[in-house]
Amino acid sequence: MRRTERLGLVAAIMALLAWSGTGCTVIPPTGPVTLNDISAGDPLGKPFQRLIPIGPRPEWGIEDTIRGLQAAMAAYPDDSSVVLEYLTPTARATWSPAGPVTVIDDAFTVALPAPGDGSEIVQTVTLKGSSVATIKEDDSYVPAAGQWERPYELVKAKDGGYRVNALPQGLLLTSSDVERAYRSTNLYYLNRSTEDRLVVDRVRLRMKPGERFAQTVLERLLKPPTEALKDAVSTSFPIGTTIESVTSGEERVVINLSGPLDPLDLSAEDAVRAQIRYTLNNNDVAKGRTIELQVDGEQYSVDRPGSDEHWLDDSGDSAYYVSQGAIRYLGKDTSGAYVPGAAGEPRGGYSKFALSKESTALVAAVTSTGISMAPLTQGGRWQEVIHGEKLTAPTWHRDGSVWTYDRDADVLLRYDPAAGRGPQRVSAPKLDGLDVTRLRIARDGVRVAVTTGKNTVQVGALTGEGPGLVLGNLQLLTTTEVGFEITDVAWADDEHLLVLAQSKDGQILNEINVGDGETVGVPLKDRLESVTALDDRVLAAATTEKGTKILELNQDRQTWTPQIDSNAGTPLFPLG
Template identity: 70%
Template sequence: MMRTSRLAAIVAAVVLSGSGCTVIPVSGPYTVKDEGPGDPLSKSFQRMIPIPPQKTWGPDETIRGMQAAMAAYPDDPSILPLYLTPEARSKWSPAGPVTVIQDAYEVVPAPSRDGTETVQKITINGRYVAVIAEDDSYTPMAGAWDKPYDLVKDPQGGYRVNSLPSGLLLTDSDVRRAYRPTNLYYLNRNTQDRLVVDRVRLRLKTTETFAQTVLERLLKPPSTALEGAVATSFPPGTTIESVRSGEERVVINLSGAIDPLDLSTEDGLRAQIRYSLNKNEVAKGRIIEIQVDGEPYYTDRPNSDEHWLDDSGGSGYYVAKGAVHYLAKDGPGGVVAGAAGEARDGYSEFAVSKGGTPTVAAMTSTGISVAGLTAEGKWQEVIQGTALTPPTWNRDGSLWTYDRKNSVLLRYDPSNGRGPERVAAPKLAGLDVTRLRIARDGVRVAVTTGKNTVQTCALTGEGAGTMLGNLQALTTTEAGKGITDIAWADDEHLLVLVESEAGQILNEINVGDGESTGVPLKDRLESVAALGDRVLAEVQTKGVSKLLELNQDRQTWTTKIDPDAGAPLFPLG
């Protein structure tokens, strides 16, 4: 953690936040006692311990010392003001987004005329890494970050900073040391049968366990990416009274207007707590006992059956000569029942719903048609249009597309017997929408605009008030590159296939924080489909198609079907 050789007093201390408790099983209430460091509900981290500005420091050391004091500010706010003049202290506020820059930044002083100036102008030259917003969302940034500062000579020696933008400036190492990527779980607003993940960056605290930090944040609204799109089972005014742990049990004591007789609240509340703790590797494998005002509310066992994130049961499919085939464990399984299993020309961009009896949708020259995967299933055109994006299914059974010619988002619900309905999507107005894919959580939507940009949205509101909002940029390719295909792997990760003159790139992007992982390619892919860890891709060689599957090592591919295997499909996504 050394900032410069003359900042030897700035050291990193290893801190285990909070203290643990052991729960002693007895017949009745549980007795707890302090256990000290090593609490399974905590995460170890390094805490910056800054020192005040020194009389012998020049501008470079003063700026670096000030930045170190910023990194320590949430734990010790007393040091940073010592670096500021009274004027700067009166104006500066820690509130606002946290700016994250690369570790290697430069402090560049303006040329001195004769060395007698009392004000030294300097510039910090760095590179953006990210911005952590006030809602704890983490957004990667790129490009140069340059800020000017005025330093005033102190009559007693050294310098003080006379102008300072509000907010904290941290290095990438500061964030990696003190923050943790964290998944919070809320409920799908419309169906409330599915959890929706909200990925944020939470700062570890010396005053509480990480489990308590997670739960305290879970009581707050989601990040702006999911604003208006998700719900919570926690009634307003709910507070965390305590979080205690032992080898086999975690005891969470809540207070607030929680109705012990409301089973719907109970089911959602325990699911939000369990997944928000377990997916962040705190309380994993332990019984979670939830209390309300010290009284037993619910005991959640780690192996209890859950449906909240279950995407299993989704068979794989592929298209060959216009006919839909289903995949067996080791290869082709045969054609599906009904008209969808018959070879035909003019049908493309297939999509499969999920349910007891799946339905397949496909584009034609006049619109989008659907057919049930039953022996009686016939093709029926349900949305007309000559400039539609490929169809995508929602988990509620509705079919969606964007009419590029009329700039409207369309939703077709087979259950109501009516034609397609328009859904408000004001943020898409004026954009060249080329693809639209709804995630399996029924909330997030990935949209490609033009040839080079992927953005994410969310379905907000309820019923007739449903709209597509919360538009945020996810990734943009460079000039000369184009996006060939996108596919949801799970609720967090989107596969993006990029084409360029130099070859193809397949990236798996976490839509919550933009972190990207490249998937090695050997063959040129035509399309991709994914479901959890399974990734299928179509390859064409001299007009012959084959199907590949990504191996568990995420580095190599194995041929699944060769020849005559076209575009792969998974339900939803």
């Protein structure tokens, strides 16, 4: 379990405790109650508490009625009838639960109208709180911030209580509601351009009473990805594929599919198996068990623990660093040795180095006139491949091409060494007119992190192929606080981006999940110049009185250990 997942579990428990303590303000002693619908011991399930709501009571005032309505909204997908009890016929005819789910902080307030003479037929109140997020209809979780408020109109009921006569569209949930009933879930699709690599798509899925979480996850996997990956990924499941059943024994999970899967198409079988395996295993469902896939009850494929892991291959894990313009190895047996060729020769005028995947062994760097490239081989020489005086640092795609953004011409450029021609323009309409300062392609070959100006990070995706290639789907990931300037970004893995920011008072290093914005701060002691990462390994260049040293973040994610004490520069990982 990743560190961030452990933190998320603790937060969920604390939120549940907070919810159970605050719900008593509007609920009589008999309700609502919570029931364990899914046992923690179910290998295909996830434990959660189901909320049983109650309808409005004659003795309730305006605030109790509003809070009861909100609690009923939290349980709406399990029991849709109770919410309607709070609404007048007029509200029932106009209100719809469809659309994005609004999530606010638990500590919302109900601003009551000024006391009247008791003759008022209609009372208008305002719910006020802090925005937390929106859960969109594609199940993506989008963090939000700032103050939130919405008006609700109530009328006196014949029984002496109140009913809601007008309210905003959609469901309103609190943070605790989401922690109780939703689970962060990683879905795995195929890289659209090569279909040889999986791409993770993070969603929030609601638990369904009576249904194992494994089945909930797999049914969502059969649907299209979120908007962030639209047209950037594909799936191995033919249209019409359905999940008939999911069962398990002590060592085996059996998934019975139905649909037009071809048992003779071995490449599709491998991809189907990979999408299911990684989706289940990386959500701690069915982990360590053999997964048997069936089609209409007949065996289709068997996936055993420890199967080939090439679907998440990151194309090399060797570490390097730059010293006096030359690239050196960073390893137990080779630390300090120069790489072969011109890239291993000390020289000035080269900066912002980037390495391709190890199988192609190429390095790119910025010079005063453009971007040059050199193979890490004996006799390898530097060659300028992209000309320009204001180019962002190069970044490599897993297909072997090197990318940069020409800030003078306001254009995205891609150079493919195998194509035998100069750099090609790539459409990026959402970047037009923006001050693009950095570009980093993730190792999955799909997602792209873009920094604009001094303090904004957006994440997009590469869609289309060939001449139709586009950098699109751009969404805001983070904006630093006032006074901070982003100094470096690096992909840690397919779903986490490291963002290093500097102010006059110090630095911050955040690890941000690009799927849902979850942010974890990394403690710093030394002043960092740059950062690079690969899965759980994080390297950084730090400034000292003796020059620059290389640090590595320890497994506790709290402390750093020196790897090179002096005369070192930027650390590098392949495709970093």
